[in-house]
Amino acid sequence: MASQNRALSVLLCVHVLSLIAVLNSNRVSAQSKAVFACDVASNSGLANFTFCDPKSDVKTRVDDLVKRLTLQEKIGLLVDSAGAVSRLGIPKYEWWSEALHGVSYVGPGTHFSSVIPGATSFPQVILTAASFNVTLFESIGKVVSTEARAMYNVGLAGLTFWSPNINIFRDPRWGRGQETPGEDPLLSSKYGSAYVRGLQQSDDGDKDRLKVGACCKHYTAYDVDNWKGVERYTFNAVVTKQDMDDTFQPPFKSCVIDGNVASVMCSYNQVNGKATCGDPDLLKGVIRGEWKLNGYISSDCDSLDVMFNSQHYTKTPEETAAIAILAVTRGLLKESDIDNAVSNNIATQMRLGFFDGDPSKQIYGALGPKDVCTPANQELAREAARQGIVLLKNSPGSLPLSPTSIKSLAVIGPNADVTKTMIGNYEGTPCKYTTPLQGLTASVATVYQQGCANVACATAQVDAAKKIASTADATVLIMGADLSIEAESRDRIDITLPGQQTLLITAVANVSKGPVILVIMSGGGMDVQFAKDNPKITSILWVGYPGEAGGAAIADVIFGYSNPSGRLPMTWYPQSFADKVNMTNMNMRPDAATGYPGRTYRFYTGETVYTFGDGLSYSTFNHHLVQAPKLVSVPLEEGHVCRSSACKSIDVVEQSCKDLAFDIHLRVQNMGKMGGSHTVFLFTTPPSVHNSPQKHLLGFEKVFLTPQAQGLVRFNVDVCKDLSVVDELGNRKVALGQHLLHVGSLKHSLNLRI
Ligand SMILES: *[C@@H]1O[C@H](CO)[C@@H](O)[C@H](O)[C@H]1NC(C)=O
Numbered sequence: 031m032a033s034q035n036r037a038l039s040v041l042l043c044v045h046v047l048s049l050i051a052v053l054n055s056n057r058v059s060a061q062s063k064a065v066f067a068c069d070v071a072s073n074s075g076l077a078n079f080t081f082c083d084p085k086s087d088v089k090t091r092v093d094d095l096v097k098r099l100t101l102q103e104k105i106g107l108l109v110d111s112a113g114a115v116s117r118l119g120i121p122k123y124e125w126w127s128e129a130l131h132g133v134s135y136v137g138p139g140t141h142f143s144s145v146i147p148g149a150t151s152f153p154q155v156i157l158t159a160a161s162f163n164v165t166l167f168e169s170i171g172k173v174v175s176t177e178a179r180a181m182y183n184v185g186l187a188g189l190t191f192w193s194p195n196i197n198i199f200r201d202p203r204w205g206r207g208q209e210t211p212g213e214d215p216l217l218s219s220k221y222g223s224a225y226v227r228g229l230q231q232s233d234d235g236d237k238d239r240l241k242v243g244a245c246c247k248h249y250t251a252y253d254v255d256n257w258k259g260v261e262r263y264t265f266n267a268v269v270t271k272q273d274m275d276d277t278f279q280p281p282f283k284s285c286v287i288d289g290n291v292a293s294v295m296c297s298y299n300q301v302n303g304k305a306t307c308g309d310p311d312l313l314k315g316v317i318r319g320e321w322k323l324n325g326y327i328s329s330d331c332d333s334l335d336v337m338f339n340s341q342h343y344t345k346t347p348e349e350t351a352a353i354a355i356l357a358v359t360r361g362l363l364k365e366s367d368i369d370n371a372v373s374n375n376i377a378t379q380m381r382l383g384f385f386d387g388d389p390s391k392q393i394y395g396a397l398g399p400k401d402v403c404t405p406a407n408q409e410l411a412r413e414a415a416r417q418g419i420v421l422l423k424n425s426p427g428s429l430p431l432s433p434t435s436i437k438s439l440a441v442i443g444p445n446a447d448v449t450k451t452m453i454g455n456y457e458g459t460p461c462k463y464t465t466p467l468q469g470l471t472a473s474v475a476t477v478y479q480q481g482c483a484n485v486a487c488a489t490a491q492v493d494a495a496k497k498i499a500s501t502a503d504a505t506v507l508i509m510g511a512d513l514s515i516e517a518e519s520r521d522r523i524d525i526t527l528p529g530q531q532t533l534l535i536t537a538v539a540n541v542s543k544g545p546v547i548l549v550i551m552s553g554g555g556m557d558v559q560f561a562k563d564n565p566k567i568t569s570i571l572w573v574g575y576p577g578e579a580g581g582a583a584i585a586d587v588i589f590g591y592s593n594p595s596g597r598l599p600m601t602w603y604p605q606s607f608a609d610k611v612n613m614t615n616m617n618m619r620p621d622a623a624t625g626y627p628g629r630t631y632r633f634y635t636g637e638t639v640y641t642f643g644d645g646l647s648y649s650t651f652n653h654h655l656v657q658a659p660k661l662v663s664v665p666l667e668e669g670h671v672c673r674s675s676a677c678k679s680i681d682v683v684e685q686s687c688k689d690l691a692f693d694i695h696l697r698v699q700n701m702g703k704m705g706g707s708h709t710v711f712l713f714t715t716p717p718s719v720h721n722s723p724q725k726h727l728l729g730f731e732k733v734f735l736t737p738q739a740q741g742l743v744r745f746n747v748d749v750c751k752d753l754s755v756v757d758e759l760g761n762r763k764v765a766l767g768q769h770l771l772h773v774g775s776l777k778h779s780l781n782l783r784i
């Protein structure tokens with residue numbers, strides 16, 4: 031028997047239903063107006079229902095509706111393609127829409143049509159994350175939710191979007207790393223909560239109302255798709271308690287607590303032998319119990335089917351259904367469990383205004399086609415790419431190129447004139463595209479050679495490329511990957527540039543007359559050590575998948591209309607890492623006994639090609655420490671066990687550690703001739719207790735400074751939150767002793783004692 035604590039609020043993807051055969055799944059058909067319940071104007075009787083009364087509170091309305099539903103109707107409301115309850119004026123509703131970096135056509139809830147043929151396509155998330163600009167993360171979310179509401183109003187979109195993806199980009203080979211904000215738990219937390227706020231926050235400031243519903247996924251420890259035959263559907267992620275609590279869980283915790291997200295989606299994989307969608311500790315215990323999710327939990331598509339058919343995790347379909355609250359009739363579950371689940375779903379719809387009648391008369395009613403792909407929205411897509419692009423190498427005299435002195439520019443490479451490649455996955459139809467070639471050609475005369483038929487580059491057309499490079503004033507090579515190399519269900523084996531790309535680049539660089547700019551378009555990091563070492567390659571730019579305006583933004587940076595300020599949100603490893611390290615090894619910490627090098631800048635001990643936080647500017651910035659304590663004392667009560675000198679850490683739950691905080695003030699100066707933005711990273715190296723990270727990011731702040739200008743950056747450090755580490759059992763502890771704070775090359779030692 032399934033115990034009550036196994037009852038989850040789970041929204042099933044429709045395929046699970048074929049397994050259970052409870053109801054018909056009808057896809058939402060083409061609409062021309064918004065789908066909504068409580069259409070009092072055409073059925074005045076509905077006005078009598080409390081659940082249709084916008085003046086009542088959400089809980090009262092939900093209880094009223096649930097009371098009126100039959101068991102069959104309730105079950106019909108628990109799947110992504112929710113059934114209609116016509117007798118109560120409730121139409122069908124499709125829960126599944128996506129908006130990872132713009133309103134997407136992935137997911138049956140959203141379509142483009144002649145009414146709204148496209149939406150603003152922002153850079154793929156990994157590039158936006160590289161901007162390290164929290165304001166930007168939220169601004170993008172806000173534009174996306176405005177465009178989503180406009181599409182909903184004309185019947186083209188739903189109100190619930192299963193974005194963002196905040197899994198930690200733990201291994202460079204992961205095909206979906208591009209969708210994430212990178213490898214750092216703090217950056218991922220800041221990205222996730224800011225993007226969710228941008229999507230959800232109601233224009234009228236009412237905290238209980240949702241503009242659209244967001245969903246943080248995939249919970250949890252999910253980052254293997256298909257590597258050497260190991261598939262996500264059957265992969266069991268073996269994760270230590272310590273890694274779980276200081277790497278994999280923090281972004282989800284922040285998404286629920288700081289972002290107040292309306293939904294969390296559990297993942298396909300198992301964690302320590304348990305299916306995430308069927309683990310009451312992870313779901314009811316943590317998400318609802320500890321973090322107090324105000325919303326619904328969704329299963330990944332088919333994950334319950336997968337649980338039964340692929341993982342053989344449950345013995346019978348009925349048991350699977352019980353976990354997912356679909357076997358009431360067989361007595362495996364109480365109807366009250368169903369009521370809880372359906373209440374969470376309906377409450378979310380109430381907060382979205384779905385039960386408030388005609389949306390054209392409500393807060394977003396005026397939004398329509400004119401609000402999608404506006405010049406301002408498209409400019410933000412270009413700005414996001416500019417802010418994210420990372421300058422990795424720049425020899426003197428290389429970038430920026432002068433648009434007036436370059437008379438001819440050789441543009442070479444399989445990604446030089448691409449459109450869709452710039453969008454990455456979970457894409458929508460963009461408003462329009464500006465390819466890199468188009469972007470560059472807008473400023474100078476160009477000559478173009480593709481160099482390879484595609485990114486796989488089986489045979490490079492070296493001679494044709496060399497010919498144009500040898501006569502041009504400068505050469506831009508636009509290389510890298512696309513979804514044929516890294517994607518969902520497609521992890522990489524090699525992290526070098528595909529096929530003969532390296533050969534082409536080296537040959538072209540060798541004959542080029544002027545500067546050679548290598549542009550890497552990719553989601554994951556690439557082993558480009560050869561290019562870093564080759565003096566003929568004078569600059570390297572990483573541009574992620576830069577979105578619809580990517581080509582314009584690349585040109586903005588190359589010609590110095592914009593000063594690059596992006597920083598790598600993930601480590602770039604050498605190919606030897608991929609040859610040696612098992613992708614399936616989830617351990618973050620190195621293991622000297624086996625030679626395992628660990629993962630991410632927080633733990634990895636091996637060689638890197640580029641590291642987390644790398645990124646140059648056309649200016650240089652100096653840091654000066656203005657204020658920071660050298661000693662912080664944590665008061666302890668009399669008789670505490672930690673009074674002995676052997677004590678290395680104390681529990682964060684201690685009373686004494688509450689409200690203990692201090693400020694660090696830094697002065698930053700732009701020493702260059704060009705105005706620019708600069709991200710100040712505050713890292714700390716904790717004392718070496720509990721296998722703590724070699725360093726970790728404590729805060730970051732991006733500032734814009736005109737030439738020679740100075741700015742003050744202030745970090746408020748919460749001792750318990752920021753100077754704590756997670757011990758081997760998953761408990762947060764304040765580490766006592768020397769904490770080394772670093773900002774750029776500045777180091778400051780801080781002693782924490784009791
Ligand atoms: C709604 O309530 C009013 C007043 O209580 C009643 O006269 C009317 O018949 C009701 N309408 C329906 C459709 O139940």
Ligand SMILES: *[C@@H]1O[C@H](CO)[C@@H](O)[C@H](O)[C@H]1NC(C)=O
Binds near residue numbers: 536537540541
């Ligand atoms: C570079 O060019 C020189 C001649 O200019 C040639 O000898 C050499 O092989 C070239 N190297 C590569 C890597 O193409």
Ligand SMILES: *[C@@H]1O[C@H](CO)[C@@H](O)[C@H](O)[C@H]1NC(C)=O
Binds near residue numbers: 614
């Ligand atoms: C890699 O992991 C697989 C199981 O996931 C294991 O069978 C294999 O021995 C591992 N290889 C190494 C080198 O650790």
Ligand SMILES: *[C@@H]1O[C@H](CO)[C@@H](O)[C@H](O)[C@H]1NC(C)=O
Binds near residue numbers: 413733
């Ligand atoms: C952060 O992004 C916002 C929105 O694009 C922009 O206005 C602001 O200037 C950016 N901040 C910095 C320091 O670049």
